[in-house]
Amino acid sequence: MLDLIVHTLAWMLSLCTPRPRGRHRLGAVPPLRITPVSPPPPRFTERLDGNACRVVRPYVLDPTEHRHQRDRRRAARLATYGIDVGPKHIHGVRVPAATR
Numbered sequence: 001m002l003d004l005i006v007h008t009l010a011w012m013l014s015l016c017t018p019r020p021r022g023r024h025r026l027g028a029v030p031p032l033r034i035t036p037v038s039p040p041p042p043r044f045t046e047r048l049d050g051n052a053c054r055v056v057r058p059y060v061l062d063p064t065e066h067r068h069q070r071d072r073r074r075a076a077r078l079a080t081y082g083i084d085v086g087p088k089h090i091h092g093v094r095v096p097a098a099t100r
Contacts, residue, residue: 061069075085088095 078085
């Protein structure tokens with residue numbers, strides 16, 4: 001079955017491409033030479049010391065950051081109901097409640 005597919009594809013390809021004329025014909029295709037490639041050098045040769053640096057967990061918030069995040073989430077939730085509880089100061093200027 002595979003042979004039939006190969007022959008059919010070769011026949012269709014011969015119909016779609018022009019036959020070479022003159023002395024620029026493709027001769028015997030030389031065999032493909034595969035040269036072995038050496039593996040890349042290792043990137044890290046020394047072990048990392050876990051005690052050398054302080055462990056920092058960026059997802060842990062201190063109480064002020066937690067409060068600001070809670071306020072932002074509350075403002076976003078109330079904005080879905082059409083209630084604007086934006087910031088009281090924008091660029092250091094106090095914003096009146098009517099424009100918030």
